[in-house]
Amino acid sequence: QAIDFFHTNSKYLIEKTDHDLLLSFYGGEPLLNFDLIKNCLEYIGQEYRAQMPRFKFSLTTNAGLINTYILETFIKYNFSLYISLDGPSILHNRYRLNKNGKPTYDNVIEMIELIKSVDKNYFTNNVGFVAVIAPEYDHASIFDFFRNNYITNVSPIFTRVSSSDTTFFSFFDMSIEDEKRFCQINTLKAEYLEKIVNNKEDRALRAYFET
Numbered sequence: 001q002a003i004d005f006f007h008t009n010s011k012y013l014i015e016k017t018d019h020d021l022l023l024s025f026y027g028g029e030p031l032l033n034f035d036l037i038k039n040c041l042e043y044i045g046q047e048y049r050a051q052m053p054r055f056k057f058s059l060t061t062n063a064g065l066i067n068t069y070i071l072e073t074f075i076k077y078n079f080s081l082y083i084s085l086d087g088p089s090i091l092h093n094r095y096r097l098n099k100n101g102k103p104t105y106d107n108v109i110e111m112i113e114l115i116k117s118v119d120k121n122y123f124t125n126n127v128g129f130v131a132v133i134a135p136e137y138d139h140a141s142i143f144d145f146f147r148n149n150y151i152t153n154v155s156p157i158f159t160r161v162s163s164s165d166t167t168f169f170s171f172f173d174m175s176i177e178d179e180k181r182f183c184q185i186n187t188l189k190a191e192y193l194e195k196i197v198n199n200k201e202d203r204a205l206r207a208y209f210e211t
Contacts, residue, residue, distance in 0.1 A: 003040060007048055020056040031065040041077055058082065060130060062096070063111040064104065071118050078126065080154065081115075083108065085129045087142035095134060112150070128154030134161045135169070135177040139184040146204045155207040 006023065013019045023044075025037055037059070045052055058080035074081055085108055086092040093103035116123045129150055131142055146156055161168055192205040 003043060003047075007051070014051060014054070018054075021051060021054050022056050022058065025057070025059040027060070029062055029065070030059055031061050031070065034065070034070055038073060041073070056080070060084065062104065063108045064098065066111045066114065068114070068118060071115060071122075074126075075119055075122050081127045082130050082154075082157065083112065083127065084132070085112075085150070086131050086134075087138075087145045091138060091141060091145075095132075123152065125153050127152055128156055130157045130159065132159055132161060135172045135174070135181075137177055137181045137184060139181070139188055143188065143204050143208070147202070151203050155211060156204060157211075158208045 003023075006021075007014075010021055013021065023040075030037060041057070044055055048055075057077050059074070060082040062084045073079075084096070086094075086096060089103070089105040092105045092108070096104045096108075098104050098107075112123075112127075115127060129146065129152075131146070133139065133142060142158075150156075163169060188205060189209065192202060192209055195202050195205070
């Protein structure tokens with residue numbers, strides 16, 4: 001029903017423009033129900049075959065359930081794949097724990113290496129990263145990590161923990177953390193402006209400041 005609703009309300013785009021029809025799978029963790037994702041793809045192929053080339057698919061995942069079979073589907077349908085990775089292990093493992101309370105960084109890196117081994121071009125052109133920046137803030141470590149390890153052709157996404165409907169921030173002295181964040185961002189901004197002046201590319205900082 002959701003796909004039919006989406007298609008019905010996209011008729012102007014379909015008939016009057018050549019814009020892509022973007023369908024994103026998000027969670028929770030969408031790979032907990034990969035059969036549903038596969039059924040959606042097959043349904044679109046059957047019911048909307050004429051528009052199928054215009055459908056663009058994306059999915060955001062913690063990568064814990066990725067396997068070769070799932071990867072082959074992503075590659076077949078040319079998915080844009082966004083992996084949650086909050087930076088180096090010491091930062092990522094603060095809040096990214098599995099259901100048993102164990103850190104997940106090593107598993108995420110293992111899945112990244114799996115993707116690269118299956119199809120390096122797919123990794124380079126279709127895989128990006130989503131980093132949630134949270135207190136205690138350490139912007140420099142996050143950006144150094146992505147610069148040195150995982151900058152692909154898909155711009156990384158940097159976001160913050162939402163302050164609505166959460167007690168998360170009550171565990172920190174946010175007056176200190178906000179001042180720290182402000183100073184760290186100003187340092188990065190100065191670094192980015194210097195690189196612009198000197199015509200040096202920094203895709204991680206560009207993604208942060210320009211998107």
